[in-house]
Amino acid sequence: MKMLSVPLLVVGLLLCAQGFAATPAQQAQQDKMKACNTDPQSKGLTKDAHNAFMSNCLKATPAAAAAPEKKLTPQQQKMKDCNADPKSKGLTKDQRNAFMSTCLKS
Known part of the structure; x- marks a missing residue:
């Protein structure tokens, strides 16, 4: 029984120590x-x-630590472009949905 308790104690301590490690x-x-x-x-x-x-x-956030702007995929760019137009036009929910549907299909 003593032989089994030592490895279990070591494993338990290792698992507990992982909770104290700092993330990046x-x-x-x-x-x-x-x-x-x-x-x-x-x-x-x-x-x-x-x-x-x-x-x-x-x-204060240092300028060097500022994350560079992530490059958008073509689908994300299309969503961004289509989403900007209804905001500037002030479309209602139904009008916006119809516009977004046709914009994203093209």
Whole structure:
């Protein structure tokens, strides 16, 4: 029985440890928090000034991290083009449905 409990304990610990691993998004957020937090500490800001600085810093998205625009498939581009026209014309639900149907078939 002792021989079986040790491997089960090890497997259980491994499964529990997976829940504590940071995802890439969490890791990126943690890195951003560290980067934002080093600046106000070196400046010696007060509590309110520190909070305002942290809020602005965490809201800011770096230009390098901005995702490049995804290339649309031909079907997605067609949907985008067809969808723009009824919005500009202010069509009602039934009119819009009829327009979209004919636009997407062509």
